[in-house]
Amino acid sequence: MDSTYVVGIDVGGQTSKLGVVDARGAVLAQTVIRTDTYSEVEPYIAELADAVKRIIRESGTEGKVRGIGVGAPNGNYYTGTIENAPNLLWGHERVEFAKLLSEAMDGLPVALTNDANAAAVGEMTYGAARGMKNFIMITLGTGVGSGIVINGEVVYGHDGFAGELGHVAAVRNNGRTCGCGKTGCLETYASATGVARTAREWLELTDEPSVLRSLDTIASKDVYEAAKEGDKLALKIFEFTGKILGRSFADFIAFSSPEAIVLFGGLARAKEFLLGPIEEAMNANVLPLWRGKVKIVFSQLKESDAAILGASALAWEL
């Protein structure tokens, strides 16, 4: 293990981050390239492969890299493809990503999955879920993503797309419309976007005073700042968000009985306001046998490294 390394690539809509990682999870060299300047996949893959070769040279790991792990929106582990990814200019159809990148890297093996699954493998390999065989990773970012680990393995399901817990029904009736076409999905409430939406909705529906009223546009970060200043409406927004999350977590526990639920992503920074309401709602809605037993853990991976680490961890399994 000591003398082998892996490369992790996090493909985002705007940029792609990549790094060379050792067995302990240290990022030896890293760089960033644009994703959104390419409308075709081939030139993007060519630049990506150049960047990978460059960081391998920089880190002095030529000939010692075992494989490449990629986390990408709608990435399918079974097929190595990216399918119908709305945020990738070149990702609208079916892109043979793993195959193309492996070819551009002279046959180096490439494993690919979606971002949340990569994050789950990252937490299991280097992070808060080390030693855990059964846990659920929930990423609270622009949307809500999930990676489910059972018996030490990520659940991919029949078709490679398992773990879309951002789209379970958090609210059955009159729920918010979701980008996926349904209503009431968990991510319309419990993502960064969802928190901002709650703020805008409540400001309109109530007369409650709040520092948020003075803002032209509201992002989840603003709600977080306001909560830290003790703004009552902002605090209530996090309480509501935590309750929605906790209720859904109770149903997830009935499914796979995890040791812990691990939270990661921009919104997870609001741990101080979310943890209490999540635990309360989760324990109120779970079967007695699990009450008080399932841990809520917040990721402690350095956010700048986490995406690369998560993707890289996939490559150890190659």
Add this chain to the structure above:
Amino acid sequence: MDSTYVVGIDVGGQTSKLGVVDARGAVLAQTVIRTDTYSEVEPYIAELADAVKRIIRESGTEGKVRGIGVGAPNGNYYTGTIENAPNLLWGHERVEFAKLLSEAMDGLPVALTNDANAAAVGEMTYGAARGMKNFIMITLGTGVGSGIVINGEVVYGHDGFAGELGHVAAVRNNGRTCGCGKTGCLETYASATGVARTAREWLELTDEPSVLRSLDTIASKDVYEAAKEGDKLALKIFEFTGKILGRSFADFIAFSSPEAIVLFGGLARAKEFLLGPIEEAMNANVLPLWRGKVKIVFSQLKESDAAILGASALAWEL
């Protein structure tokens, strides 16, 4: 395989069914003993072991039985124990069932799990899920049980109690009270008991004419008979039940992306009235990528054999 056999035992609250099964799922000999005449576990185990030895003799399989599989309420696969099973007179505390039975059978290995997990293994080994690696078994009986199979293996979770899908929230607000202490659980609506409850509730809340009004007590079987005669209220009850099930199935699919959901149990006999509403609600509530793709399959195992077969299938893994 040809010359080895397994024993399956289905432990129910009133009776325990047991049989000797061959590799093709033929039950060579079977018998039934009472469960509810024992308040202590030791004499029950002694009679059970006698019965097992008797059917082994009857089937001429002495020395060729590989192991015993047991399906029992609250059975834990990891520990081989039955814990806090309210319907078993001797099962209130923690009973070392697998160990006790194995000792009484001169060391023959015993595997134990709950009834729904046993049913899932049975379907995978002999039934409708043969060849499937990813499916969810839902048992629609007095309650709603579930057994989840991922990558060909039953999901037991961190503590052995995974797969309690009868207790996910089908209704979030003003839901029916459940025996587990929560409200709105799927099984308060979608079990045989739940169907009877819907009937009583609707008869009281509406003036709608129905043959059910003439009955003193209503069981799900009565609703089924009425629906077969074209009774409109009874038909609506099954439509409602199917809708509740389908909505929940959509969330289950987001979790593990199964190839199929397999239904078994008394209420599953109402396939003609349930299948349409289930599929409609499921496909309306699932992410577009799964729409129309997940099969709803009704078990075709002979009901009298199914419990024994399910339990016996566990023993092939010993």
